[in-house]
Amino acid sequence: MKRGLGFGLGLGLLSVVALSACGDDDDKSDVAEANTAFCEDLASYGVAVDDLAALDPATASQDDYESAANEVRSTRDDMVDSAADLSEAEWQNLQTQADTLRDQLQDAPDDQAVQSVLDAAKPQAATVQASVATLNTAICTAGGATTTTGG
Numbered sequence: 001m002k003r004g005l006g007f008g009l010g011l012g013l014l015s016v017v018a019l020s021a022c023g024d025d026d027d028k029s030d031v032a033e034a035n036t037a038f039c040e041d042l043a044s045y046g047v048a049v050d051d052l053a054a055l056d057p058a059t060a061s062q063d064d065y066e067s068a069a070n071e072v073r074s075t076r077d078d079m080v081d082s083a084a085d086l087s088e089a090e091w092q093n094l095q096t097q098a099d100t101l102r103d104q105l106q107d108a109p110d111d112q113a114v115q116s117v118l119d120a121a122k123p124q125a126a127t128v129q130a131s132v133a134t135l136n137t138a139i140c141t142a143g144g145a146t147t148t149t150g151g
């Protein structure tokens with residue numbers, strides 16, 4: 001009798017958990033789409049930051065810098081837009097770091113100024129790269145598939 005009661009309670013609890021996890025199929029689809037879009041934009045932002053961080057301050061020209069800085073700004077904007085439905089704490093952390101990096105990307109009037117700007121921005125770029133990697137692990141997988149469904 002105890003075994004049957006335990007089994008029944010376990011089955012009942014499992015049913016409640018399964019029903020509460022199901023939710024609305026449209027909600028799941030929306031979350032999956034938001035995560036996929038965010039993961040794609042996060043990957044693009046990560047590449048842009050990598051490209052900026054890879055610039056050699058001794059040899060980067062103003063054009064090299066402007067192109068890399070504009071790509072960081074543009075992909076950051078796309079990432080922020082696609083993250084509107086995400087609420088993970090890691091996202092808030094990354095957004096703060098990305099904003100700090102954006103603010104450090106000053107105009108460089110000449111090639112000499114590029115070295116100074118890049119020297120100042122590289123530590124923050126490394127911090128952003130670490131957060132991008134964390135979010136990629138927490139939310140994104142290769143090919144844009146998601147590892148979480150929360151939002």
